[in-house]
Amino acid sequence: GENVEQHPSTLSVQEGDSAVIKCTYSDSASNYFPWYKQELGKGPQLIIDIRSNVGEKKDQRIAVTLNKTAKHFSLHITETQPEDSAVYFCAASYGHDMRFGAGTRLTVKP
Amino acid sequence: NAGVTQTPKFQVLKTGQSMTLQCAQDMNHNSMYWYRQDPGMGLRLIYYSASEGTTDKGEVPNGYNVSRLNKREFSLRLESAAPSQTSVYFCASSEDAVSGGFFGPGTRLTVL
Numbered sequence: 691g692e693n694v695e696q697h698p699s700t701l702s703v704q705e706g707d708s709a710v711i712k713c714t715y716s717d718s719a720s721n722y723f724p725w726y727k728q729e730l731g732k733g734p735q736l737i738i739d740i741r742s743n744v745g746e747k748k749d750q751r752i753a754v755t756l757n758k759t760a761k762h763f764s765l766h767i768t769e770t771q772p773e774d775s776a777v778y779f780c781a782a783s784y785g786h787d788m789r790f791g792a793g794t795r796l797t798v799k800p
Numbered sequence: 801n802a803g804v805t806q807t808p809k810f811q812v813l814k815t816g817q818s819m820t821l822q823c824a825q826d827m828n829h830n831s832m833y834w835y836r837q838d839p840g841m842g843l844r845l846i847y848y849s850a851s852e853g854t855t856d857k858g859e860v861p862n863g864y865n866v867s868r869l870n871k872r873e874f875s876l877r878l879e880s881a882a883p884s885q886t887s888v889y890f891c892a893s894s895e896d897a898v899s900g901g902f903f904g905p906g907t908r909l910t911v912l
Contacts, residue, residue, distance in 0.1 A: 691859065696842075722898045733804075733890050733903030734843070741898060779842055786831060786850050786897045787858060790842035 692717040694782050696791025704799055709767045711794045713780035716761065720782040723756060725765050728777045728793075737778075738765070770798045802826055804904035806891050812910045813881045821876040821907050823891030831894045832874035833858075833901060834866060836887040843890065849874055850897070881911045 693716040703709050715723075721742040726734035740747045740754045740763065747754050751770075756763040763782075767774055775798045780791040807822045825832065830851045835843040835858075845858030849868040863885060865877045874893075878885060888908050892901035 694842075724900045726903075733892075733905050735903070736900035739900050781843075783897065786833070786848045786856070788833075788845060788901075789859065790844070792840060792842045 692720055692782055692784070692787070692789040694780060694789045694791045696780050696794060698794060699792065700795045700797075702797045702799065703770055705770060705772060707770055709770055709774070709796055709798075711765045711778055711780065711796075712762060713764070713782075713791050714760075714762045715782040715789075717782070717784060718758075718761065719784040722783045722788075723754070723763050724781050724788075725752075725754060726779045726781065726790075728779065730776075734779060767796075770796075772798050772800050774798050804891055804893055804902050806889075806904040806907050808907060809905070810908050812912065813878075814912050815882060817881050818877070818879050819881065820878075821889055821891075821909075822873070823875065823904060824873045825891075825893040825902070826872065827893060827902065828871070829893035829895050829902070830871070831896060832868065833892040833894075834864070834874070834876045835890045835892065836860065836885075837890060837906075838887050846876065846889075881909075883911050885909065886911045 724739035728734045753766045804825045833848040834846040847866040852871045891904045894901040
């Protein structure tokens with residue numbers, strides 16, 4: 691089955707700096723790659739996603755890139771704000787069977 | 801729109817007891833999912849229902865059963881709870897396989 695690895699496990703940045711989280715996947719058939727943000731005590735919330743026929747997608751301060759050849763994808767957050775502090779999960783799927791990375795705890799220091 | 805709702809929010813069981821976790825969505829989504837989340841392990845798919853009337857196993861189905869009651873509701877049953885099933889359980893729904901899932905608030909289950 692699919693295996694998703696996510697790095698780093700923790701990330702601390704200064705407000706206004708950029709943050710980058712990286713994920714690799716093992717199954718070349720995977721074709722959908724969402725990113726989720728989870729705040730304490732809440733369910734994950736979809737923040738951006740990318741399909742395998744697209745290399746990059748941007749939504750305001752958030753962008754995701756996908757390299758199908760290398761089987762890795764990344765989340766980029768620019769101009770970070772304290773409210774960006776949360777745990778972020780990447781995921782990969784082919785069909786309905788979605789596999790998640792272990793998560794990255796992002797802390798944005800004011 | 802309530803989105804995805806789950807009941808109960810918290811539950812404590814003794815080993816061997818049974819219970820059903822309820823999930824409902826009001827977004828008219830075709831697909832529904834049950835995940836468990838354990839510390840340091842991300843989310844793992846237990847079962848999913850691609851559409852009304854179908855269910856399939858995910859990554860960690862052992863010890864669980866599911867029922868897609870109708871398009872809105874998808875329940876998860878633990879027939880004989882074990883301490884290893886102590887976890888936070890999330891229900892999610894999506895339009896299809898390549899649409900992001902909307903997650904419920906979770907059920908925190910402790911099995912003693």
